[in-house]
Amino acid sequence: MTDREERRREAGVVELGRAIEAITLDFGNTLVAFPSASMGGVLSDTAERAAATWGFASDQFERVWGEERLRQLSEEVPQGREANMDVRAARVLARLRGHAVPPGQERWDDAEVASWSSPDEVEAVLDDYASAFVRLTPVPPEIGPLLEMLAARYPVAILSNWPLAAAVERFLEVAGWSAHLSAVVISQRVGVIKPRPEIFRAAAGALHVASGPRLLHVGDDLGADVAGAHGVGWRAAWVRVKPEDSPLPVAESSGGERPDLVVDRVTDLPGALGLRARRGPQP
Secondary structure, eight states, X not given: OOHHHHHHHHHHHHHHHHHOOEEEEOOBTTTBOOOHHHHHHXXXXXXXXXXXXXXXXXXXHHHHHHHHHHHHHHHHGGGTOOOOHHXXXXXXXXXXXXXXXXXXTOOOOHHHHGGGSOHHHHHHHHHHHHHHHHHHSOOOTTHHHHHHHHHTTSOEEEEEOOSOHHHHHHHHHHHTOGGGOSEEEEHXXXXXXXXXXXXXXXXXXXXXXXXXXXXXEEESOIIIIIHHHHHTTOEEEEEOOOOTTOOSOOOOOOSOOOOSEEESSGGGHHHHTTOOOOOOOOO
């Protein structure tokens, strides 16, 4: 690259940074990496607590949980809906107490399933899961300073597909990241998943910014994050590097997504936007 081309590139980076009015960030595999072992440890801990509370075999709890997760993903994701964990917990408790699995492609009658457990029991499973999630998921030390730096320039929000919003919200609070966030928008609470336009519009509303090119969404999933953001006229940054064995669902990609920015890791974002860390007082 010639000096002239480099100066032109740098000018374009600075101009993009100035054009952005607010930033939304995906959570899983963007801010926090989730390899298979990480998620497996959370489920194992939850299963052990269920075994201690109700006497279920922990390996049976894990097996049934995994089967119901896959069933939910096959039923809900094609419809643009989240595989909500409260529904899953109720189905798992029902099965472990003797409820037969629906045959073939028949869906669960979730109103009937609810009669096999109490709301308090379902809430106990979810609370155990969220507690294990917060306790066992490492806090990346570089993300707090990143959020602080971004928040000094823009309103910043989390915009995430996640089946248990309470787990993410509790993690953000314990990590100390909530102080830098203007909003947290989670698919379980909105009712739809990225790339559906409703969840992006919900985030724009939470940030009090008109949905459009002054919003930048940052995420690792081309189909969910980049295509979804572009679908409502936002700009999109793609975080290219993530765990190869992550069990987090990935949206189908058309192959035609063209991010406005590509970074290896989310911590490269400030440089890609032409931001510089503020210098402390000089002696």
